[in-house]
Amino acid sequence: MAKTAAKPKAGEPGSRKAGDNSATAEELKKYYHDMLLIRRFEERAGQLYGMGLIGGFCHLYIGQEAVVVGMQATIDSAKDAVITSYRDHGHMLATGMEPRGVMAELTGRATGYSKGKGGSMHMFSRERNFYGGHGIVGAQVPIGTGLAFAHKYNDSKNVSLTYFGDGSANQGQVYEAMNMAALWKLPVVYVIENNKYGMGTSVERASAISDLYRHGEAFGIPGEQVDGMDVLAVKAAGEKAVEHARSGKGPYILEMLTYRYRGHSMSDPGKYRSKEEVDKMRTERDPIERLKKIMADKGVLDEASLKALDGEVRKVVADAAEFATNSPEPDPAELWTDVLVDSRPPAAA
Amino acid sequence: MSIQILMPALSPTMTEGKLAKWHVKEGDKITSGQVICEIETDKATMEVEAVDEGVIGKILVAEGTEAVQVNAPIAILVEEGEAVPATPAAPTPAAAPQPQSEPDGDAARPEPPPASQPAVLTQPAAATQLSAVPAEPEWTGPTVKVTVREALRDAMAEEMRRDPTVFLMGEEVAEYQGAYKVSQGLLDEFGARRVIDTPITEHGFAGLGVGAAFGGLRPIVEFMTFNFAMQAIDQIINSAAKTLYMSGGQMGCPIVFRGPNGAASRVAAQHSQCYASWYAHCPGLKVLAPWSAADAKGLMKAAIRDPNPVIFLENELLYGQSFEVPQTDDFVLPIGRAKIERPGKDVTITAFSIMVGKALQAAEELAKEGIDAEVINLRSIRPLDTETIVNSVKKTNRLVSVEEGWPFAGIGSELAALMMDQAFDWLDAPVKRVAGLDIPLPYAANLEKMALPQAPDIVAAAKAVCYR
Numbered sequence: 001m002a003k004t005a006a007k008p009k010a011g012e013p014g015s016r017k018a019g020d021n022s023a024t025a026e027e028l029k030k031y032y033h034d035m036l037l038i039r040r041f042e043e044r045a046g047q048l049y050g051m052g053l054i055g056g057f058c059h060l061y062i063g064q065e066a067v068v069v070g071m072q073a074t075i076d077s078a079k080d081a082v083i084t085s086y087r088d089h090g091h092m093l094a095t096g097m098e099p100r101g102v103m104a105e106l107t108g109r110a111t112g113y114s115k116g117k118g119g120s121m122h123m124f125s126r127e128r129n130f131y132g133g134h135g136i137v138g139a140q141v142p143i144g145t146g147l148a149f150a151h152k153y154n155d156s157k158n159v160s161l162t163y164f165g166d167g168s169a170n171q172g173q174v175y176e177a178m179n180m181a182a183l184w185k186l187p188v189v190y191v192i193e194n195n196k197y198g199m200g201t202s203v204e205r206a207s208a209i210s211d212l213y214r215h216g217e218a219f220g221i222p223g224e225q226v227d228g229m230d231v232l233a234v235k236a237a238g239e240k241a242v243e244h245a246r247s248g249k250g251p252y253i254l255e256m257l258t259y260r261y262r263g264h265s266m267s268d269p270g271k272y273r274s275k276e277e278v279d280k281m282r283t284e285r286d287p288i289e290r291l292k293k294i295m296a297d298k299g300v301l302d303e304a305s306l307k308a309l310d311g312e313v314r315k316v317v318a319d320a321a322e323f324a325t326n327s328p329e330p331d332p333a334e335l336w337t338d339v340l341v342d343s344r345p346p347a348a349a
Numbered sequence: 350m351s352i353q354i355l356m357p358a359l360s361p362t363m364t365e366g367k368l369a370k371w372h373v374k375e376g377d378k379i380t381s382g383q384v385i386c387e388i389e390t391d392k393a394t395m396e397v398e399a400v401d402e403g404v405i406g407k408i409l410v411a412e413g414t415e416a417v418q419v420n421a422p423i424a425i426l427v428e429e430g431e432a433v434p435a436t437p438a439a440p441t442p443a444a445a446p447q448p449q450s451e452p453d454g455d456a457a458r459p460e461p462p463p464a465s466q467p468a469v470l471t472q473p474a475a476a477t478q479l480s481a482v483p484a485e486p487e488w489t490g491p492t493v494k495v496t497v498r499e500a501l502r503d504a505m506a507e508e509m510r511r512d513p514t515v516f517l518m519g520e521e522v523a524e525y526q527g528a529y530k531v532s533q534g535l536l537d538e539f540g541a542r543r544v545i546d547t548p549i550t551e552h553g554f555a556g557l558g559v560g561a562a563f564g565g566l567r568p569i570v571e572f573m574t575f576n577f578a579m580q581a582i583d584q585i586i587n588s589a590a591k592t593l594y595m596s597g598g599q600m601g602c603p604i605v606f607r608g609p610n611g612a613a614s615r616v617a618a619q620h621s622q623c624y625a626s627w628y629a630h631c632p633g634l635k636v637l638a639p640w641s642a643a644d645a646k647g648l649m650k651a652a653i654r655d656p657n658p659v660i661f662l663e664n665e666l667l668y669g670q671s672f673e674v675p676q677t678d679d680f681v682l683p684i685g686r687a688k689i690e691r692p693g694k695d696v697t698i699t700a701f702s703i704m705v706g707k708a709l710q711a712a713e714e715l716a717k718e719g720i721d722a723e724v725i726n727l728r729s730i731r732p733l734d735t736e737t738i739v740n741s742v743k744k745t746n747r748l749v750s751v752e753e754g755w756p757f758a759g760i761g762s763e764l765a766a767l768m769m770d771q772a773f774d775w776l777d778a779p780v781k782r783v784a785g786l787d788i789p790l791p792y793a794a795n796l797e798k799m800a801l802p803q804a805p806d807i808v809a810a811a812k813a814v815c816y817r
Contacts (some may be wrong), residue, residue, distance in 0.1 A: 032569060043400045047357070339632050
């Protein structure tokens with residue numbers, strides 16, 4: 001049965017008290033760096049979109065950084081699989097994919113992770129165990145469950161972190177996958193990033209049970225609601241969930257209460273929520289500011305080091321943007337490649 | 350160094366907008382993510398956030414200004430203490446790239462490369478180039494008569510013995526031994542780890558299979574019938590077929606989706622549909638439709654070994670039919686080769702799956718009337734062996750296409766287009782399509798029979814193109 005953990009509001013203490021953390025100074029510094037990198041990267045992506053350098057759909061992760069950074073800290077990135085929806089830039093950076101390659105894919109260049117053929121919503125890295133980047137709402141959930149199936153089939157003890165949003169949480173295939181995951185005890189952690197709105201429809205207007213961590217109850221999947229604006233709370237809950245899955249007990253659901261500051265996509269005017277609501281989240285609950293304060297309280301990083309780290313991140317992002325702007329478009333011959341894998345056996349066995 | 354803040358686009362189609370409001374003034378210090386102004390188009394109002402930090406040195410476009418062009422400088426950002434440059438520097442950002450050539454017809458497009466290229470192949474159109482497809486193995490050894498059902502089972506069992514990453518999943522494949530007994534005995538031999546009964550959730554288990562394939566396994570996903578795969582078609586097309594391309598070649602999906610396709614017997618419209626043209630339409634898939642037990646075995650083995658997603662269309666009425674099959678556990682047919690089942694010189698009849706049998710019956714009838722028909726078993730719908738078909742038509746000058754599915758945008762339509770492209774000058778008569786009637790399949794025995802192509806329909810079509 002679902003464990004009904006104390007129900008925190010977004011930005012309020014979750015299963016740990018804010019500031020109570022077991023992370024080392026190095027870890028804290030890394031989380032801060034990774035969240036800041038995502039924030040600055042996304043701001044730059046938004047700018048490049050505004051300049052017409054990025055086309056199509058572009059869904060920014062600004063505001064939700066603590067979720068993916070906290071969760072990534074709980075897995076073995078060399079072995080465990082990560083998969084998500086189309087709001088995927090943050091996940092790619094968190095798994096260690098190169099900012100240059102990600103940004104160049106956004107601008108549709110040959111040097112992008114998908115050679116310019118996937119775009120914002122469709123990027124992958126086998127090397128970093130990142131399985132996409134999926135554009136169809138909810139489709140990544142059965143696929144992520146299938147990755148967990150492969151882990152179990154191979155008896156590898158690896159887990160699959162399958163992220164999806166509150167919008168996906170009503171898709172039929174999500175429940176088909178949850179049923180099989182529970183039935184076969186597959187090592188998958190479902191991370192629901194509840195940013196309160198599926199495009200312009202609030203969770204309350206879309207889900208009969210708006211406590212999404214309870215959505216696995218019909219299958220006996222334990223669930224927990226977590227303050228997704230607190231990287232340490234995310235990490236603490238994530239560790240427990242990952243351990244549960246890895247030890248053979250089956251799937252686990254984490255509902256991350258989070259918030260996206262920007263629109264659903266770049267062309268979202270945001271009429272469905274008030275400016276006050278957005279401002280309040282930004283000023284009172286920001287995950288980066290929050291961690292900064294924790295670090296200051298602990299004396300982990302002084303103002304000068306913070307500034308240096310900030311400058312370093314800016315440099316990386318500026319470099320990625322420049323690389324993405326100056327890289328060539330794909331060669332026309334790329335039109336025809338990668339449609340099928342050559343079925344002939346490799347020359348050398 | 351000063352930075353120009355440019356008028357942003359809210360969408361790829363926006364070219365200009367109104368600068369509705371400034372939230373900052375000259376001399377203000379701003380930080381990344383801070384809202385600096387609002388812009389308005391006919392569709393929406395949006396806030397613009399600063400990307401860079403600095404001090405607003407100069408506002409170049411006053412609030413309330415209409416029709417500000419996208420990418421026009423609207424303000425200058427300077428570092429603290431830095432003077433505002435007198436004349437704005439040349440815009441730093443590069444403009445969005447223009448397409449290298451306007452897509453004005455096929456001439457401007459790069460030619461598809463020959464299929465004999467490199468590691469990750471390029472199968473441009475859905476056509477095969479026979480030179481790139483291995484020849485069909487000539488079998489001179491002993492053969493054994495088996496049913497299509499047994500041939501499919503044997504193929505799966507042999508491949509499961511050969512490769513431990515191959516597994517079978519689907520509804521009733523394990524303990525029930527298969528809804529149509531195709532997987533009989535597999536659970537006993539391979540156990541519940543590799544022969545897996547699923548709940549009745551086609552969309553879910555098709556997607557789960559795709560994930561397992563991304564994760565390094567080789568799933569065989571059985572649909573009790575292909576009618577139910579409509580529930581799963583998003584995962585088949587959007588996930589299995591397109592991901593290799595969208596990942597720039599990283600994420601291959603070696604998976605077989607198999608099950609009976611087309612009409613069975615008196616099961617009415619929802620359980621009687623041919624999906625050949627649906628799947629054949631989609632790049633990134635291979636689509637096979639065997640007729641004989643040898644086809645079934647050789648192509649199933651090829652499908653399982655293929656590194657791409659393969660749609661394997663079986664036929665319930667063929668499961669019990671027996672054919673001679675080479676007695677070996679290494680009989681693999683090349684994907685992309687049609688088979689001339691009956692050579693002839695007067696008219697070419699193409700068919701696949703159960704219709705091959707009807708076409709052969711028709712050919713016997715035609716022979717009695719002095720018409721020598723060549724019957725081609727397509728077997729592989731995508732890639733299609735266009736060379737064998739075209740060569741045959743160059744000999745007979747006439748083509749009749751037979752399929753059980755609906756005529757509109759069907760396989761026959763594709764063959765008619767192929768003839769226009771590649772055999773126009775050789776045709777002595779218009780291509781004739783024999784297809785299922787353009788209606789949902791009725792239940793009543795007489796109506797069902799009338800709705801599906803029968804040998805006499807094929808005879809009539811062949812005679813028509815022979816002007817007899």
